[in-house]
Every structure is written in C-alpha cells, then in structure tokens.
Amino acid sequence: MSFHAALRNGTKSIFLRVEEAFDAPFGGQDNPLRHLGAMGLYLLWIVVGSGLYLYTVLDTGIDAVYNSIGYLSHEQWYLGGVLRSLHRYASDGFMLVMMLHLVREWSYGRYYGFRLYSWMTGIPLIWLAYIAGIGGYWIVWDQLAQVSATATTELLDWLPIFSEPSARNFISPGAINDRFFTVLIFIHLGVPLLLILGLWAHVHRVAHLDYLPTRRVMLATAAALTLLALFRPALSNPPADLAIVPGKLAFDWFILFIHPLTDLTSPALVWTLLFALTALLFALPLLPHAKAQPVAVVDPANCTGCDRCHVDCPYAAISMAPHPDRPGYQLAVVDADLCASCGICAGSCPSSTPFRRRETLITGIDMPQLPVNALRQQLEQALAQLAGRTRIVVFSCARGARATPLGGADTAVIDLICTGMLPPAFVEYALRGGADGVLVTACRSGGCDFRLGERWTGERLLGEREPHLRHSVPGSRLQLWLGSASDSSTLAAALAEFRARIETLGVANDRLPSYLRRASHHA
Amino acid sequence: MLKPAAIVGQVILYGAFAAFIGYFATSPTYHQIPDDVALIKLSISHLGARECRKRTPEELAKMPPNMRAPMDCPRERSDIQLEVDLDGKDVFRTVLHPTGLYKDGVSTVYKRFEVKAGSHQLTVRMDDNLVKPGFDYVKDEPITLAPRQVMVIDFNPDQGGLFFK
Numbered sequence: 184m185s186f187h188a189a190l191r192n193g194t195k196s197i198f199l200r201v202e203e204a205f206d207a208p209f210g211g212q213d214n215p216l217r218h219l220g221a222m223g224l225y226l227l228w229i230v231v232g233s234g235l236y237l238y239t240v241l242d243t244g245i246d247a248v249y250n251s252i253g254y255l256s257h258e259q260w261y262l263g264g265v266l267r268s269l270h271r272y273a274s275d276g277f278m279l280v281m282m283l284h285l286v287r288e289w290s291y292g293r294y295y296g297f298r299l300y301s302w303m304t305g306i307p308l309i310w311l312a313y314i315a316g317i318g319g320y321w322i323v324w325d326q327l328a329q330v331s332a333t334a335t336t337e338l339l340d341w342l343p344i345f346s347e348p349s350a351r352n353f354i355s356p357g358a359i360n361d362r363f364f365t366v367l368i369f370i371h372l373g374v375p376l377l378l379i380l381g382l383w384a385h386v387h388r389v390a391h392l393d394y395l396p397t398r399r400v401m402l403a404t405a406a407a408l409t410l411l412a413l414f415r416p417a418l419s420n421p422p423a424d425l426a427i428v429p430g431k432l433a434f435d436w437f438i439l440f441i442h443p444l445t446d447l448t449s450p451a452l453v454w455t456l457l458f459a460l461t462a463l464l465f466a467l468p469l470l471p472h473a474k475a476q477p478v479a480v481v482d483p484a485n486c487t488g489c490d491r492c493h494v495d496c497p498y499a500a501i502s503m504a505p506h507p508d509r510p511g512y513q514l515a516v517v518d519a520d521l522c523a524s525c526g527i528c529a530g531s532c533p534s535s536t537p538f539r540r541r542e543t544l545i546t547g548i549d550m551p552q553l554p555v556n557a558l559r560q561q562l563e564q565a566l567a568q569l570a571g572r573t574r575i576v577v578f579s580c581a582r583g584a585r586a587t588p589l590g591g592a593d594t595a596v597i598d599l600i601c602t603g604m605l606p607p608a609f610v611e612y613a614l615r616g617g618a619d620g621v622l623v624t625a626c627r628s629g630g631c632d633f634r635l636g637e638r639w640t641g642e643r644l645l646g647e648r649e650p651h652l653r654h655s656v657p658g659s660r661l662q663l664w665l666g667s668a669s670d671s672s673t674l675a676a677a678l679a680e681f682r683a684r685i686e687t688l689g690v691a692n693d694r695l696p697s698y699l700r701r702a703s704h705h706a
Numbered sequence: 707m708l709k710p711a712a713i714v715g716q717v718i719l720y721g722a723f724a725a726f727i728g729y730f731a732t733s734p735t736y737h738q739i740p741d742d743v744a745l746i747k748l749s750i751s752h753l754g755a756r757e758c759r760k761r762t763p764e765e766l767a768k769m770p771p772n773m774r775a776p777m778d779c780p781r782e783r784s785d786i787q788l789e790v791d792l793d794g795k796d797v798f799r800t801v802l803h804p805t806g807l808y809k810d811g812v813s814t815v816y817k818r819f820e821v822k823a824g825s826h827q828l829t830v831r832m833d834d835n836l837v838k839p840g841f842d843y844v845k846d847e848p849i850t851l852a853p854r855q856v857m858v859i860d861f862n863p864d865q866g867g868l869f870f871k
Contacts, residue, residue, distance in 0.1 A: 208715025209712070272731060330738055346805045347812060351749050354747060406720070411727065426855065428855075431735040
C-alpha cells in the first residue's frame with residue numbers, strides 16, 4: 184500500500200469513527216459531519232445575509248468605516264452587533280467546514296472518476312473563500328486590518344505581478360484614501376459572488392442535492408452562533424495607524440493564519456506551499472486509484488422511458504432522449520463519465536421485476552457486473568437450497584456491514600453493489616419463493632457511499648417511492664436494517680432477533696401464495 | 707422525538723463547535739514584533755537615469771524636420787545601486803533593475819528591517835546612474851525610534867532625494 188493510500192485510509196477511519204459516534208446524539212439526517220457541504224452552504228447564507236445588513240450601514244472612508252462598524256457593536260449591539268458577530272463567526276465556521284469537507288472527500292476517495300468534476304471545481308473555491316475572508320478583515324480598518332493589509336501586500340509583492348510594490352500603498356498614514364474602501368467593498372462583494380457562482384458549478388452535476396442541512400441542524404447552528412455572538416461579540420481592535428506596528432492583537436486563526444506563517448517562514452516558502460498544495464489537489468486524480476467499474480447499460484427494447492432511473496440517479500448521469508425505435512417514447516441515456524456504477528438505476532427500473540417469466544431477465548437499465556438476471560438466478564438457487572425452520576434471505580450492501588459470514592443452511596446472503604439496486608419486487612419474490620423472512624441491510628442513514636441508496640431503499644420498501652413494494656407483502660416478514668461496515672458485529676444479533684420474531688408469528692397466516700415463475704403468465 | 711441523552715449530546719457538541727469557533731476567532735493573540743522593536747521600511751520607486759547624447763548638426767539635418775530632437779536618449783534606464791548602513795554596519799546592499807521588457811520602467815525596492823528601538827545612525831546611499839562613479843544621493847543622519855514605530859526611507863526628487871519619515 185502506498186503512503187498516500189495509507190494516509191487516506193487512516194484519515195478515513197478517523198472520520199468514520201467520529202461520524203458514527205456523532206450518529207448517536209444526532210442521527211444520520213441531523214449529523215453535521217455527514218452533511219458538511221450543506222453545512223457550508225448554510226453558513227455561507229448566514230454570511231451573505233448578515234453581510235447585506237452590514238453593507239447597508241457601512242460608511243466608506245478611512246475614519247468613517249471604523250466608526251460605523253464600531254457603532255454597530257457598541258450602540259446597536261442587539262442587532263448590528265449580533266449580525267456583525269454572526270458575519271465573522273459564520274465565516275470562520277465556513278472555513279472550518281470547507282476544510283473538513285475537503286479532507287473528508289479526499290479520505291473517502293471522492294476525487295476521481297465520476298466525482299472528478301466536483302473535485303476540480305471545488306479547488307478554486309478555497310482560494311476565493313480566503314480572498315473574500317482576508318479582504319473582509321481589511322474593511323474594518325483597525326489594527327488587525329492594518330497587519331493583514333500590510334502582510335498580504337508584502338506577500339503578493341514576492342510574486343512578479345506588480346511593477347511597483349503594492350505594499351507601498353500602506354507605507355504611511357497618508358498613503359491610502361477614502362476611495363480605497365469603496366474599491367475594497369466592491370471586491371468584498373464581487374469575490375463572494377464569484378464564490379457562489381463557483382459553488383453552483385461545483386454541485387450542479389449532483390442530483391437531489393441537500394442545499395441546506397435539516398431544519399433542526401439549521402436552528403441549532405444558528406442558535407449556537409447567536410449565543411456566541413451575544414456572549415463573545417466580535418469587536419474591532421484599535422483603529423489602524425500606519426505609523427506604528429500594532430501590538431498584541433486578537434487574531435482570527437481560521438482566516439488570517441497565513442500572516443503568522445509568513446512571518447515565521449518567508450513569502451517564498453508560503454507561496455511554494457500554497458501553489459504546491461493547489462497543484463497536489465489538482466493532481467490527486469492522477470494518482471493510482473481503484474479501477475472504474477462498468478457503468479450502467481440501457482437496453483432500448485426493455486426501456487419504457489418511465490424516467491424513474493433518471494429521477495433516482497444520485498449523480499445526474501442519466502438523461503432522457505427520444506426513443507430511436509418507438510415514436511413518442513423516451514429512452515434513458517447514460518453518461519459514462521458521470522455514472523457511479525452503483526446500480527440504483529437498475530433498482531428503480533420497473534422492468535427489473537423478477538416475476539417476469541422470461542428465462543433471461545433483461546431489464547431496461549442494468550449493471551454488467553451484476554445484472555438483474557444474475558441476481559434472480561442467485562436468489563432462485565439460494566431459495567432452492569434453503570432449509571431449516573426459518574429460512575431467511577439477506578440482501579446486503581457490499582459497502583455496508585459484512586453479511587456474508589451469516590450465510591448458512593437457513594440463511595442465504597445476496598450481496599449487492601449498493602442496496603439501492605434492489606428492485607423491491609425481489610423481496611416479494613423471495614417470500615413467495617419459500618423464504619420466511621427477508622432482511623435488507625443498507626448503510627447508516629446519510630452514510631451511503633452513493634449518497635441515496637439507503638434512502639431510496641427505505642422509501643421503496645415503505646411504498647413511498649416507485650417502484651414500491653406491494654402492500655400485500657406482510658411487514659412482519661421484512662426487516663430493513665441500517666448499519667455501516669463497523670456495525671458488522673451487531674448484524675448477527677439483528678438477524679437472530681428477526682428470526683426469533685418470525686418464529687413467534689406461530690402458524691403463518693400471513694404467508695404469500697407461492698410463486699413458480701416457469702408456470703406463471705408474466706411477460 | 708429526541709431522547710434526553712441525545713439532546714444533551716447535541717447541546718454539548720453544538721456548544722463545543724461554538725466554543726471552538728469563538729476561541730480561535732480571537733485567540734491566541736498575535737504579536738507581529740516584540741514591544742522593544744521598531745520597523746524601518748525601505749520603499750523606493752524611482753526611474754534610473756539615462757545616458758543621453760547630443761546629436762550633431764549633421765545628424766539632425768538628415769532627420770525629418772518634425773523629428774529633429776536635439777538629444778538622443780535610449781529607452782533603457784540605468785540600474786540603481788542602493789546601500790543602507792545602520793550604526794556603521796551595512797544592513798542592505800542591492801542593485802535595482804528597471805522593470806519592463808525594454809528596461810524602461812521604474813526600479814523599485816520594498817524591504818523591512820526590524821531594529822531595536824532607540825537612537826541609531828542611519829545612512830542611505832543611492833546611485834541612479836551607474837555609468838558615473840559615486841553616489842548621487844546620500845542621506846546620513848541620527849534617528850530615534852520609539853518602540854513599534856514605523857520609519858520609512860523613501861525617495862522623491864522633488865523633496866531633495868532621499869528622505870526619512
């Protein structure tokens with residue numbers, strides 16, 4: 184294993200442990216670590232909203248800007264002061280969440296293949312976020328702004344981009360004028376607008392995106408930041424004076440850490456570090472990584488153009504186009520560059536029902552590495568071999584808890600690429616084919632590697648999403664169990680409990696009539 | 707419905723998030739230079755001299771009437787030699803090169819020196835025409851720097867050349 188792979192796996196295991204620990208108090212949907220992107224967007228909207236208010240009350244001018252911001256903190260602390268503090272703390276939170284999001288996505292290996300576009304478009308956003316953040320500190324024009332402005336221009340001057348050193352603009356008290364702040368505010372509005380535009384590009388190839396975290400998470404985050412704003416309001420340092428070097432300063436390490444780093448090292452080292460890190464992030468997809476799996480394949484003869492796969496695909500890899508042979512019908516088209524090879528589309532296809540009588544089950548959209556026909560064959564063989572008092576079929580996710588060791592005479596385990604690829608009719612097929620119960624395992628809520636597998640599975644089995652499990656299937660004989668790979672040890676207990684529950688049903692009066700495909704009349 | 711333990715857990719974790727943000731948004735404090743130190747910023751932007759030559763009457767006669775400039779000045783500017791001494795010790799020696807593809811732009815320098823606050827003897831020498839020997843501009847005077855004071859060494863021909871402020 185390469186050093187990079189070892190580092191990535193180590194980081195991933197840390198993230199997994201913390202995320203799963205956070206599941207206990209938060210649950211999957213409210214777990215902020217599982218929704219860092221949405222958290223970042225939410226914090227950005229707080230920054231934008233509070234910033235709009237600050238913009239309306241800000242006076243531009245060397246003294247005016249300092250006084251007008253100071254007025255908010257001291258005279259209008261209950262509104263302007265709180266909003267100013269929220270602006271600062273949400274910005275810091277955004278930086279923190281952004282970096283966590285970056286490290287998490289890297290550690291989960293989400294930087295190549297179908298995720299390449301999101302990865303590449305995300306990298307420039309880090310630069311934009313820091314440009315906006317550092318520029319925001321200058322607007323206050325206090326001693327911290329002075330340090331940041333001087334240090335930033337000195338850093339920029341190391342690059343051969345200005346004919347005259349830009350640091351000369353902050354050389355002495357008379358060096359800057361009121362117009363400087365007008366330009367600064369223009370930049371501080373423009374760069375975040377670019378950031379928002381870049382964010383749109385960053386996420387626009389992701390379907391069913393959580394643009395915001397859940398209402399509960401939003402309220403709790405807003406409450407935490409508001410309390411922080413009230414108890415520790417963001418205040419200005421003394422006004423800037425270019426004739427002296429400021430003394431000790433309250434310092435924002437989330438945004439301005441680059442200045443002490445430059446003071447400690449040198450501009451050359453800092454630029455080398457920044458450019459090298461950026462280049463490394465861009466080059467990561469070129470490093471050795473897992474081989475791409477075969478992508479979904481559409482069979483025009485069996486595609487009805489219903490567009491369920493188009494709706495359910497987590498990565499917007501499927502579009503609908505006019506059917507070439509059937510006028511008035513549509514046909515699913517797979518974009519191989521975007522396809523995650525998860526099989527969720529095969530699970531959504533109404534043609535994937537195993538009740539079809541054909542000897543070879545060809546569905547509308549399928550996975551070459553695990554076709555629905557192979558899945559049916561596997562299930563039929565397993566059902567034929569099952570013995571014992573309570574026969575259970577387990578459909579499990581290959582990326583979730585390991586179910587294979589649970590296989591035995593009375594338990595058949597069928598591994599899926601993602602549980603989302605399970606057509607719900609397979610549950611009924613198993614029960615009518617001789618199983619006493621079906622256990623479906625999926626990843627923890629919000630923990631699906633393909634984003635939506637566990638969610639779609641749950642909704643389909645509950646009849647809330649098409650294709651749904653027929654209502655005639657008795658709920659007592661079906662168990663949906665959510666767990667990650669680290670929950671493998673508890674899966675055995677869950678299976679035993681399920682088996683015991685079925686056994687207590689006594690004489691089965693909720694059994695579905697058995698079904699023999701070869702004797703049926705399905706097409 | 708959330709269990710009480712989950713509510714407590716969430717309160718603790720959201721509180722930790724806010725505390726983490728609140729602490730590192732202002733702390734630990736940063737001190738750019740020690741209290742007993744002052745800063746000298748050398749910041750000069752100046753066009754080096756050009757070696758112009760007077761055209762002869764014969765040369766002028768050969769030129770179109772509207773282009774008979776009496777002096778022939780090249781685009782290129784001279785490098786600038788700069789020296790800074792503090793208390794008799796050299797602290798900075800450099801030769802500034804003109805900017806621009808044709809070396810016809812300004813020569814610039816921006817440098818900062820941290821020095822102990824107190825009295826010092828500061829000497830700055832500048833030669834903006836390296837063809838001619840010797841320094842054209844010299845400023846040598848005692849200075850007193852207060853702690854954390856910023857003193858700038860600049861150049862402006864309209865203010866007599868080199869000056870400290």
